[in-house]
Amino acid sequence: MTDLTFLSAPSSGFWRRFQRHKGAVIGGSLLVLVLLAVLIGPFLWPHAAGQINLTARNLGPSLSHPIGTDHLGRDLFAAILQGGRVTLLVGVVAMALSVLIGAAVGILAGMVRWLDAPLMRLTDLFLALPVLPLLLVTIMLWRDSLRALFGAEAGIFLLIVAMIGLTSWMQTARILRAEVLALKKREFVIAATALGLRPWGLIRRHILPNVMGVIIVSATLGLANAIITESALSFLGLGFPPDHPTWGRLLFDGTEYLTLTPARAIWPGLMITLTVLCANYLGDGLRDALDPRSFNGRK
Amino acid sequence: MLTYCLRRLAFSVPVLIFISFAIFLLMDMAPNDPTANLPMSIPAETRAQLREALGIGDPLLTRYLLWCKQFFVHEPLNWLTDLTGLSFGDPDRLRVLSWASRAPVVELIADRLPQTLWIVGLSYILGIAIALPVGIYSAYRQHGWFDHLGSFISMIGYSVPSFFLGVVMIVIFAVKLNWFPSIYDTTLTVTGWESFVAQLRQMVMPVTILALYNAAQISRYMRASMLENLHHDYVRTARAKGASEPRVVMTHVARNSLLPVVTVIALGIPQVLAGAIITEQIFKINGIGELLISSIQSGDLPVVQTLTFLFAVLIVLFNLLADVAYGLLDPRISYD
Numbered sequence: 241m242t243d244l245t246f247l248s249a250p251s252s253g254f255w256r257r258f259q260r261h262k263g264a265v266i267g268g269s270l271l272v273l274v275l276l277a278v279l280i281g282p283f284l285w286p287h288a289a290g291q292i293n294l295t296a297r298n299l300g301p302s303l304s305h306p307i308g309t310d311h312l313g314r315d316l317f318a319a320i321l322q323g324g325r326v327t328l329l330v331g332v333v334a335m336a337l338s339v340l341i342g343a344a345v346g347i348l349a350g351m352v353r354w355l356d357a358p359l360m361r362l363t364d365l366f367l368a369l370p371v372l373p374l375l376l377v378t379i380m381l382w383r384d385s386l387r388a389l390f391g392a393e394a395g396i397f398l399l400i401v402a403m404i405g406l407t408s409w410m411q412t413a414r415i416l417r418a419e420v421l422a423l424k425k426r427e428f429v430i431a432a433t434a435l436g437l438r439p440w441g442l443i444r445r446h447i448l449p450n451v452m453g454v455i456i457v458s459a460t461l462g463l464a465n466a467i468i469t470e471s472a473l474s475f476l477g478l479g480f481p482p483d484h485p486t487w488g489r490l491l492f493d494g495t496e497y498l499t500l501t502p503a504r505a506i507w508p509g510l511m512i513t514l515t516v517l518c519a520n521y522l523g524d525g526l527r528d529a530l531d532p533r534s535f536n537g538r539k
Numbered sequence: 540m541l542t543y544c545l546r547r548l549a550f551s552v553p554v555l556i557f558i559s560f561a562i563f564l565l566m567d568m569a570p571n572d573p574t575a576n577l578p579m580s581i582p583a584e585t586r587a588q589l590r591e592a593l594g595i596g597d598p599l600l601t602r603y604l605l606w607c608k609q610f611f612v613h614e615p616l617n618w619l620t621d622l623t624g625l626s627f628g629d630p631d632r633l634r635v636l637s638w639a640s641r642a643p644v645v646e647l648i649a650d651r652l653p654q655t656l657w658i659v660g661l662s663y664i665l666g667i668a669i670a671l672p673v674g675i676y677s678a679y680r681q682h683g684w685f686d687h688l689g690s691f692i693s694m695i696g697y698s699v700p701s702f703f704l705g706v707v708m709i710v711i712f713a714v715k716l717n718w719f720p721s722i723y724d725t726t727l728t729v730t731g732w733e734s735f736v737a738q739l740r741q742m743v744m745p746v747t748i749l750a751l752y753n754a755a756q757i758s759r760y761m762r763a764s765m766l767e768n769l770h771h772d773y774v775r776t777a778r779a780k781g782a783s784e785p786r787v788v789m790t791h792v793a794r795n796s797l798l799p800v801v802t803v804i805a806l807g808i809p810q811v812l813a814g815a816i817i818t819e820q821i822f823k824i825n826g827i828g829e830l831l832i833s834s835i836q837s838g839d840l841p842v843v844q845t846l847t848f849l850f851a852v853l854i855v856l857f858n859l860l861a862d863v864a865y866g867l868l869d870p871r872i873s874y875d
Contacts, residue, residue: 263694368554368858369561370850372813373831377843378565380835468700472817475702476832488702495706495821498721502710509703517698524694 257529264525267518274515278324287315301503308503310493319490320507327467327486327512330401334466337405339459342412347447349413350420351439360417363410371407375469378403379478393484400473400480404466412458419451453530460523464516471512487512544863551855558851559610563603566840609635610845614645639839647842648827648849654725655826659815662746666753667804673754674761674800675793678769689758696755701748701814705821708744719743723824745822753811760803764796798869805861809854 259265292314301308307316349359379399386395423429429446437445473479474488482489487508494505581589614635635644673693677686713721720741729735768774769792777787816828823829827846834842 365554365557368558368851368854370809370813370847370854372816373843373847373850374562374565376816376831376835377562377847380838380843381566464698471700472702475700475817476820478835491703491706495709498706498710499714502714505706506710509700509706513699513703516700517694520694520698 254529258525261525261528263521264529267521267525270514271518271522274324274511274518275328278321278328281321282318282325285315285318285321287318291315291318307507308501310497310501310504316490316504316507319485320487320511323485323487323490323508324511326397326480326484327470327488328515330397330404330470330486331463331467331515334401334404334408334470335459335462337401338408338462338466339412339455340409341405342409342458343416343451343455345409346413346416347420347443347451349417350424351443351447356417359413363413366407367410369407372469372472375403375407375473376476376478379473383478392481396480400470404469408462408465408469412455412462415454415458416451419454420447423447423450453526457523457527457530460519460526464519464523467512467516467519540866543866547859547862551859554855555852558855559607559848560603562844562847562851563606564599566844567599567602606635606844610848617643618645635841635845637834637839637842639834639837639842644842644845647830648846651825651827651830654723654824655812655815655819655828658742658745658818658824658826659749659811661742662749663753663808663811665746665750667757669750669754670757671761671793671797671800674758675765675788675796677758678762678765678796679788681766686762689762693755693758696751697759701752702817702821704748704751705744705818708748709821712744721822723822725825741822745818745824748821749811749815749818752814753807756807757800757804761796761800764799765792768792768796798865801868802861802865805857805864808857809850812853813850 307320309315310319345359345363349356349363379396382399383396386399389395390398423446429442432442432446470479470486471488471491474486475492477492480486480489482493485493490508491505491512494501494503494508497504636642637644637647640647673689677683677689680686709721712718718740721744723741723745724737727734727738727741729738774787774792777791782791812827815826816831818824819826819828820832827849831843831846833839834846
């Protein structure tokens, strides 16, 4: 059973333990840096993302185009900044949806006894779904109708976010259920119940604050997972349309020009890798910092 | 044990029925007209007849049950017929046909499966062969330089998406160094030494990518499992009675640590097969992943449906195998 008392006393060992995990600190800072660059960058950078300039086609890196241009003379750095916005937005929203569903299912299964078995069977069912083929099929079948309903970008965004969220909540649900079941046996929860706290109040006052750490860890790892899934979909040509390129799409477009301008494929790929690596390291560090058992073991 | 297996098997039947129904429903509800790609010159009447022949007007449940009959009764029977040469029942039974190539879907898949199995199988075996020693040694020397390096590399293998690693490898080894071909030539048949070397060369990159990913995942589990076991009392006992260090680590700790890892290995197989979809796309290998993508792009629903369901069957099957294997390998667990 994990002991998550840090939230009641925020100044306790959590930060110290987190700071000891160097990978997590570096990962976290880099992740913030990427976020800032993507958010602020497009306003500061002189070139617009889609601007075609036929006199500057397939350029190598230079001062005005630090990572070169593509076959239409569009600045790649601007495209990466702009694409990062979409990629990270998809990642964050899909992760939020997945964590929300996972937390709801996990806490419900842990709190309500008669819901436990059906919800866990449902989780097992979802775990048996072939996720990648199913994602591809759904996007193929529903892309056009959603595009007609919500417009080209919003339609595909909603579809991808919904599908990633709906197919990735199972681990969170399982972990949270186990945490809630363990918490329910603790004295303070029993005391709160004995004092007449209603179930909803119990969840809000005692359960949620104590499982927040677990939720944050799964959110971080879920972000990495969502970004990889979205990039894979875009790479397979079933993600965002080429006029709103995400990093995955830029990589996919770049693979056609590997002999001419390999930078077109390398940079978006590097950005995906960097973000995912940072999120994974951050998740690892948070987990170690939140789990006192690993205190003696890890660096 | 037997009752447990039977119970597990019985539980997987409703799971499969549910998944097949979900897949069927998903395809069915989608706004998609199988006659849309036919020439415009076909009169509306004929088009209606075509749609009727495809059974589009029938109630949902009828169509689902018909599909199930084709899939679960006709296809296995056909397969048996091909295998044994004996004929079972009506030889002209309806088959699941591809809309694009008009060939039976099962034959299409059987055509593509060997390439996928070769690549995936080789990479999985290679991945396990790398992961186990790495996991064992890095847990044994926890916090040593090997452990740090191993953790870093496995984190990279875990985080670098295969589509990016594939592209990087193509840029380095195919474009710059020209060591390996970037496109997998599936028409190549191994007839002699030279074609064998060519086959090996084109397999190097896809197999390496998948193997690295597998090794990264499995070595993490192996290391964690070893770390959990290394501090048990029986290890101290083994050392106290004077067993040599390799014997303690290999026969006692590693053997016990392998138990959960075997489950992870079994559970990973369907995922690796699904992951091969991307690798096949990078190197243009015509395996089942490529079949799935090309069918998706041409809207060939029967193929897509069958393949998706096949992946689901694999997942359920390997879940079952993992559970049974765990029970068989670990005498402490009794299911009855």
